[in-house]
Amino acid sequence: MFKLNKYYNSYVTNLKYLNILINDEIKTTNKLKYDRLMELEVSATSLRRCMQDDYNVSESIFEALIKHFNIKRLCSDDIKILEDLFENIFFDFYYKNDLEKYLEILDEYISRNTIINPLLFEFKFLVKSSNYVGFSNEVKQEFSNVVKYKDCYADDFGELFQIIDTAFCEKIENRNFKNSKMPGVYYHILSSNMYKNNEFGLAVLYGYRAIEHLARDINYTRISSVYLTICACLNAIGNYEESNDIGNRLVFYFLHNDPSNPRYRGAKNHLAISYLGLHEDLKAIELINSIETKSIKEYLILMVVYYNKDNDKYSEIIKNNDERIKILNDYLITRKSIYLDKLKTLSINKGFINTLERRKEF
Numbered sequence: 001m002f003k004l005n006k007y008y009n010s011y012v013t014n015l016k017y018l019n020i021l022i023n024d025e026i027k028t029t030n031k032l033k034y035d036r037l038m039e040l041e042v043s044a045t046s047l048r049r050c051m052q053d054d055y056n057v058s059e060s061i062f063e064a065l066i067k068h069f070n071i072k073r074l075c076s077d078d079i080k081i082l083e084d085l086f087e088n089i090f091f092d093f094y095y096k097n098d099l100e101k102y103l104e105i106l107d108e109y110i111s112r113n114t115i116i117n118p119l120l121f122e123f124k125f126l127v128k129s130s131n132y133v134g135f136s137n138e139v140k141q142e143f144s145n146v147v148k149y150k151d152c153y154a155d156d157f158g159e160l161f162q163i164i165d166t167a168f169c170e171k172i173e174n175r176n177f178k179n180s181k182m183p184g185v186y187y188h189i190l191s192s193n194m195y196k197n198n199e200f201g202l203a204v205l206y207g208y209r210a211i212e213h214l215a216r217d218i219n220y221t222r223i224s225s226v227y228l229t230i231c232a233c234l235n236a237i238g239n240y241e242e243s244n245d246i247g248n249r250l251v252f253y254f255l256h257n258d259p260s261n262p263r264y265r266g267a268k269n270h271l272a273i274s275y276l277g278l279h280e281d282l283k284a285i286e287l288i289n290s291i292e293t294k295s296i297k298e299y300l301i302l303m304v305v306y307y308n309k310d311n312d313k314y315s316e317i318i319k320n321n322d323e324r325i326k327i328l329n330d331y332l333i334t335r336k337s338i339y340l341d342k343l344k345t346l347s348i349n350k351g352f353i354n355t356l357e358r359r360k361e362f
Contacts, residue, residue, distance in 0.1 A: 001156045001181070002086035004079045004116065014115050016151045018065040040064050072114050082109065082116070089123050090160070094185060096221040099127040118149035119157055125164060143168045156181070163189065184213035188222060191229050198350070200233040207233070224250060224263055231270035235351025238358060240277035243351075247271030251287075265291060270351065272301050277355045281305040296322050297349065304356065307332045324348065331356070 007013055026033050042064050065071075074082075089102050106124045110117055125146045129139070146164060153161040159181060167189045180186050187210035194203035207230040214223045227246055234243035247270050254264035268287050275284035285305050288298045299317050303325065306314040318329050324346055331339035344353055 002083060002090065002160075003156075004074075004083055004119075007119065007154065007157065008074065008079065008116060010154075013152055013154060015062060015065070017115065017118050017149065018062075018069065018071075020149060020152075021069050022065070040068055066115070070113060072112050074114050074116065078109075086119070086123060089127060093126055093130065094182075094217075094222070095219055096130075096225065099130045102127050118152040121149060122146055122153065122157065122161060122164070126160070129164070129168065139168065162186075166190070166193070184210050184217065184219065184222065186210075187213065188226050191226060195229050195233055195350075198236075200237045203233045204230050220253075220257075224253065224261075224267075228263060228266050228270060231267070231274070232349065232351050235270060235273045235277060235349075236354045238277065238354070240274045244271065244274040244278060247274055269297055269301070269349065272298075273349065273351045273355055276301065276304060276352075277358065279359075281309075296320075296324055297352075300324060300328055300348070300352065303328055303332065304359070 022033065022036065026036050029036070042061050085102070085105060089099065091097075092099055092102075103124070106120055106127065110120045110124070125142050128142065143164075146161070150161055150165075163182060163185055166186065187206045191203045191206035191210055194200070194206060207226045210226045211223050214226070227250055231243045231247050231250070234240070234246070247267060250267035251264070251271055254261055254267055258264065268291060272284040272287045275281065275287065284301060288294065288301050291298055294302075299320065299322075303314060303317055306317070318325055324343065327339050327342045327346075330336075331343070340353060340356060343356075
């Protein structure tokens with residue numbers, strides 16, 4: 001995977017990148033693209049045809065633009081280093097290992113201003129995206145920078161772009177990746193997308209498909225992440241027995257194999273919500289209280305089980321000024337759907353919201 005020779009030696013692909021640089025340049029001037037290319041002794045018509053692979057590329061066009069943008073060559077050693085780098089980054093991405101260690105070398109190669117910079121931008125986004133939560137303005141900006149060069153990505157780089165695009169495009173789509181070389185990742189992303197889109201049945205279906213492929217690579221870290229999504233979906237549709245079974249196995253796995261993993265906490269939360277759905281409130285309390293420093297998510301679960309049962313502990317929780325606690329308190333007191341609707345706008349776990357709607361007594 002991720003071999004550079006074909007990309008590096010492709011005039012067509014490289015000219016697509018150079019054409020983007022020309023377009024960026026003329027945006028900062030009052031000149032027409034045709035006029036700017038004429039100044040560089042480059043035929044606009046020839047450039048367009050070359051990018052469409054209509055006829056043999058004139059090396060003079062390529063060399064003129066390379067010189068204008070001061071783009072450097074890569075030696076064979078650099079190509080080997082970068083191929084290994086790309087392989088290592090994707091391996092660690094696939095197995096959900098730490099990626100921050102790669103930023104420095106990526107930035108160093110980007111600063112060299114070579115013809116493969118679009119590929120470096122792609123992998124830098126992949127590295128940084130491992131820490132992204134939600135679709136913030138920062139994410140949008142960096143994602144748009146990758147999309148900008150989408151015509152430069154081919155073969156394995158093109159498939160990697162499809163993974164990134166599927167994960168970060170704002171329009172959630174149900175895509176078909178039957179012939180993908182990376183089916184485990186694709187189905188994992190599709191499962192997450194369907195969950196975000198409230199299509200819980202599809203999310204579970206894609207989740208199990210992802211697990212089928214990931215298991216072949218013994219990718220337990222990503223499998224555990226997929227199972228968390230499946231638990232959330234099962235809670236959302238009211239299948240608490242299956243969610244509870246998976247949740248218990250996840251908690252056991254993290255406890256004995258990776259107790260410092262932040263997903264351990266997520267597994268406890270999903271398991272506690274399944275206990276709420278099964279009306280096994282004491283088990284939910286015991287599980288949440290095993291978390292030393294609780295977040296608002298955990299306090300919301302405790303509010304449900306303490307309401308009208310342990311007034312002292314409930315009163316202590318609602319002293320918190322967090323908006324979500326106030327809204328849940330209003331809902332538990334009034335049972336008015338307007339408060340549930342407000343909670344739905346605050347990124348509250350969908351399984352928790354739907355469980356609140358199903359529970360008839362508090």
